[in-house]
Amino acid sequence: MLQPQKAGLAAIAGNGEMIIADAMRAPLRAVAANDSELTWRDKLSDMDLAPDLGEDIGSLRWFRGLGTFAALVALALALLPDFAPLYGMAGAVPTEAEFEESRAQMIMPLALGSDSGKKMAATDAVIALAASPERPSITLMATLGRGDSFARVLQRAGVGRDEAARVTSMVSGAADLGAIAPGTQMQVVLGKRSSRNAARPLDALSFRARFDLNLAVNRVGGALQLKRLPIMTDDTPLRIRGQVGSSLYKSARAAGAPADAIQNFLKVISGQINLSNLQSSDEFDIIVDYRRAETGEVEVGDLLYAGIDSGGKSKVQMLKWTSGGSAQWFEASGVGKTRGELGRPVNGRMTSGYGMRRHPILGYRRMHAGVDFGAPHGAPIYAVTDGVISYAGRKGGNGNYVQIRHSGGLASGYSHLSRIAARNGQRVRRGQVIGYVGSTGLSTGPHLHYSLYRNNRAINPLSIKFTETAQLAGADLANFRAKLARLKAVKPGAALTSLRGSNSQADEPKREIDRLTMSVPRNSRI
Incomplete structure (x- = not known):
């Protein structure tokens, strides 16, 4: 009795599933039968414009998706913003007053003569004093900014236009104004003025015009006089020797060689030997252009000589030499190599x-x-x-x-x-x-x-x-060998001895790497 009942229930369940499936397919058959009655909007809404391009490659549906992708890419490129530069007015040269007004709104470092901040006029709430006492003299520091002029610095400090022009003419006869480094500080002393509507007269001006020269302008007997104060300097090159050890760079830095000089040294000797073949017992020999003043300032120049010694014999000797108007590196025998790209044969x-x-x-x-x-x-x-x-x-x-x-x-x-x-x-x-x-x-x-x-x-x-x-010959080769001999005759550390008039030996840095913390690059000064 139970088995026929189960069979009947299964048949009823099967018929029910068929009835439900037919009911779900009925709307689809109706849509297919009435497909001709659909509008273009209905057909467009049913169209798959973004199919998976990884399926049905080459079919009409795939090409339709490819067209959608291409259209989106073209739209993105069309909407790409323009990053062209914005050009100012050509030929518009500002006047001196316009330059000063714009300079007051610049953002500049204090070390380069910043005087940012536009000055606003007083309001009605400010009551002017009938009279106020003035100091007989004013002492201040003026800084030469980048792109600044010598006369403009004096005028900003309070010197009158005519007097600033006279001082500029006096200084230009003793030093090149264009060679004065940006950031140079000038001590200015302004005297008592004859009236409140007149500029204060310049009583004294002192500054460093060059690495080896101080200039001072003083008022003596009512007239301005220029005084040159030479600074004793020493141009002995800095020679640093030491063992390669586990790392040539670290050993040279520990010996006090400047980082830039070591990088140039490695570049030069790598063209002569394989750096991986260097032994820890090999010795490096670095000679750098070096200049120091009795006041303590230091200028570090370019690498002059690069050498590697092995077993007491010179393995690499490279000297920088100018030949034919261009500087390049030559071996001790006078043979030099130039590497690079060929020039362009025509402008086109x-x-x-x-x-x-x-x-x-x-x-x-x-x-x-x-x-x-x-x-x-x-x-x-x-x-x-x-x-x-x-x-x-x-x-x-x-x-x-x-x-x-x-x-x-x-x-x-x-x-x-x-x-x-x-x-x-x-x-x-x-x-x-x-x-x-x-x-x-x-x-x-x-x-x-x-x-x-x-x-x-x-x-x-x-x-x-x-x-x-290139092979040096004749007088050029003789001068080359003479310079090489002079550099190799310099004793390591000879450039670090004290100068006459400098600080005491106890105040001197013990290592050159400590001295370089207060040094400046060549053509710059502190």
């Missing part, structure tokens, strides 16, 4: 790069063994670096052609010139004009075809970096 934009391309005249694909620069007819063409002219004349499809032979197996070629300004065998310098842009040979218009060769094989001109070797 690159129109065609290196590689395979369809020739504009011949009509088929072939190797374009160079770089084309678009430039107007007659524009000058420059040598990319020093070399010797190995060919200058007509050369087939290249038209008027110039080739320059450089060191290291490199050679550069310049094609389609309108006119050649060099001759065979001529030695040319980097940036020298060797010809002018034209359209000779196989060319569709004025341009320069620039090519580069290494051992007579064409290479991409944009990827090459050159290394040029």
Whole structure:
């Protein structure tokens, strides 16, 4: 009896599920049957405009989603804000009064002569005194700001315009006003004025005009007189030696070498030896341009010499030397190397790069063994670096052609010139004009075809970096060796001995790294 009842209940349940499923499908069948009666708005609302682009790739639905994505990207780019610079009025030169008004509203460091803050006029609540006593003299400190002028500083301190001009003329005869460092402080003493409507007269002015010179202006017998107060200085280079140890940088810093000098030292010697091959027992030798005054100020200059000694013998000796108008590093034998990129042959934009391309005249694909620069007819063409002219004349499809032979197996070629300004065998310098842009040979218009060769094989001109070797000779080599001998004769720490008139030996820093905390870079002073 129980089993037939269970079977009947299962059948009823199954029929119920079918009835519910049919009831859910009925609206869908009705929509499908009446699809032709839907409006375009209903169809658009049912359309999936943002499907998953990872599904049904290549279908109409996928391309519809791709179109939505492209439209959103285009909209975002169209709404991208403009970050172009905002330019002020061209040619509007402010007057002196306008400059002073704008300077009062600038935000500047106090060390550079800040006098920020616009001064407001008194209100009706302020009652002026009938008379007030004045001090017979005023002593103040004025600071020369960046972009400031000497006369303007004096006028801000209270000196009259005419007297400030006279003092400026006197000082300019003793020192270059443009060389006075920003932040230089001037002690100004103003005397008693004859009336309240007149500016106070300048009684005294003192300041440091140069690292080795103080200037003082004093009023003597009613007239201003300038007095020069030279400061004793010492230019002995700073030489620092020590063992490499576990870290060359740390050892050099512990010995008192400036951080900038150590970084330049590592850069120089890394071009001569592998730094990883240095032994802890090797010794470094650093010589830096150094200047100090009897008043205690110090100027630290550039690295002059970089050396590495191993086993009592010099392993690396590099001296900075100026040859041909440019400074570079030379070995003790007088051999120097210059590394860098080649110069630009013409002032113009690159129109065609290196590689395979369809020739504009011949009509088929072939190797374009160079770089084309678009430039107007007659524009000058420059040598990319020093070399010797190995060919200058007509050369087939290249038209008027110039080739320059450089060191290291490199050679550069310049094609389609309108006119050649060099001759065979001529030695040319980097940036020298060797010809002018034209359209000779196989060319569709004025341009320069620039090519580069290494051992007579064409290479991409944009990827090459050159290394040029220079050998000093004659008097230049003799002067070089003399300077090298003078620097190596300097004893380590000789620049740290006390100067005549300086502070006592007990007040001197024990290590150079302690002294550098109160030193300033070259061309700056404290």
